[in-house]
Amino acid sequence: MPKLPVWIAGAGLSGAVIARELAEAGYSVDVFELRDHVAGNCHTARDPKTNVLVHVYGPHIFHTADYEVWDYIRRFGTFRPYRHQVWSTVSGRVYPLPVTLATINQFYNSAMRPDEARAFIISQAEQIEAPVSFEEQALSMIGKDLYEAFFQGYTEKQWGRSPRELPASILKRLPLRFTYGGSYFSHPIQAMPETGYTPIVEAMLDHPDIKLHLATELDPREVPPDTHLFWSGPLDAYFGYRSGRLGYRTLDFEHSIEKGDFQGCPVMNFGDRDVPFTRISEHKHFMPWESHQDTIITREYSRECGPEDMPYYPIRLVAEKQLLVDYVQQAETTKGVTFVGRLGTYRYLDMDVCIREALDAATAFLTAQTSGERLSPFLVSPL
Template identity: 65%
Template sequence: MGDRLMMVGAGLSGAVLARQLAEAGHSVTVVDARDHIAGNCHTARDAQTGVMVHTYGPHIFHTDDDGVWDYVQRFATFRPYKNQVKTTVEGRVYSLPVNLHTINQFYGTALRPEEARAYVAARTADIPDPQTFEEQALAFVGPDLYAAFFEGYTRKQWGTDPSNLPASILKRLPLRFNYDDNYFFHRHQGMPEDGYTALVAAMLDHPGITVHLNTVFDPAETDQWDHVFWAGPLDGFFDYKLGRLGYRTLDFETFRADGDWQGCAVMNHPDADVPYTRISEHKHFAPWESHAGSVLYREFPRACGPDDIPYYPIRLAEEKSLLADYVALAEQASGVTFVGRLGTYRYLDMDVTIREALDLADAYVAARADGETPPRFSAAPL
């Protein structure tokens, strides 16, 4: 007879874990405090225009993990999608990530790849081991491109000077000396044809899974289950008794238009005097559909309060110190595994979230078979 399992959170982590463990013969109850499944990748049709809206901002699926790519296609048809981000700087539009077209347009040149490489290198700072975002940018693209494309956007996104942020934030952004404007470089890229909520619904559609929305789980009830998987905030499981881990949240200003308003899915706005970071036009996330009207979001990052939705973990020195204290508490807890973006206090792309959930499900099954304690975290937070 299988275990009685509690899955707290109906996002990707919870859905994948629930499906895998239900298929392994366990009985899984999934609860979510919100009135919908799919967490922050929730999608819904706009009643006025028919456009599929990414309710909590853009989500584009991309991965090099063949296993994850095969897995999601069990539950949804994925259409090809290339993420081609544009940015408006001082009244001119450029391509992102910074590529050969961006460089030539910005400097008014017609450089070939090797010429552009040397041209940019001559303008970068000699910083052998960059520690901060600013140092990494100056060593990466030099002061001109940094000031135009990165500085203002980063200040707005994180609410602090880029010199206070770690270099790792910038290290995952590409710099290209060709005309490739595909934002991602992964082999598999696409969008679920009917949206992410339909994808998650298909994962949760199993006789061994029961879903309850608008339901808050009390950690004090952990011992009433054979095991609990907690995809909520790590500090929330402990009622924030050591203080709150820092996040950035987002406010969305929705507006509608007729026709095609900006000609692309995402337009960044790094200029310091523009209060938002980007505008997303949701009809372009489903280019195989046709809609007369359009739904757009202006995106305003700010500090996350107790009643806000946490988006981006800050993970600076103060937060990492508090995180270490919460990890120590978690290691002492019994009957619970902390999973996903919030449970491990890490920024995760969707494919990594799914991979970690798949691996954790296997680890749980193996641990139970061997009479061992299941992992405390889906991945180490520190």
């Protein structure tokens, strides 16, 4: 039986993994990317003046517990071990994040041991049964002082909303540790690609049966009949925004070149409300094996995403979820398309999860082709 042609919207990790898997299975694949480069949001590029590798759309650290994904991505490039560190400047003082024993002792000017600190934090935490909002969750985990210093202002700037309006689930991801030091992430595998993410995605797409069309926005109406489409662009864009726009936060990046070492760590958060940016990334610290005289830093500002802006973080509050239900229902009645990735499923996804879901989407497609069963438009429900 002749193989169905496959078109893919987006040359980020999701699109590239699916393209590679299907090309290796003998399919002819066309990948369309509206930007003039591959790798989507994890794109990295050398700055011509300093030769520092810049994480163009914000800092990206590879971390996972999925060993299959780890084996898969290393087929396309070399990774180096990397331990991420984040610090936070609050009221003119600098503290380590996430909140650890070091943060607690420095903040309270104390020398508590782990059990003493644990008991102290329990005494500070507010008794809130079943916290609903971000604020309630934080108050019930760490109490008012640490919440106000490290989370309240930062979260307001990041989401443009009071933490009282945000769901508790956002904070469930932030750990509290009663030990010193350690990495920002707790996954067993934490690494950085030796020459950046973009060469890795380029290597994935380097296959005789993959045709890449850069700087080409795919309009779903242009997809020929009897072609399967994988859509890693925004879910609402596929439907021409006919029910309205799903809410996103966008980011503005302000890059500057400085001398020497600007801040001594890869990422510095700023918890104070009167500092307009949320964090500063210093790119050369993402590659500690390289040495550079000058340095590039990026201030990151978060704001509501307009129609002309790049969507970054899905907001997923009550209004957005209602609209999402509407689009998911429309997708369920659409044939010949699979929605994938962070934009196609309107979820925040780390890179390892994107790769896992893309591998699973490719397998599901191949299985449906041989069994003749209908392929669901979503491998994982966005709801």
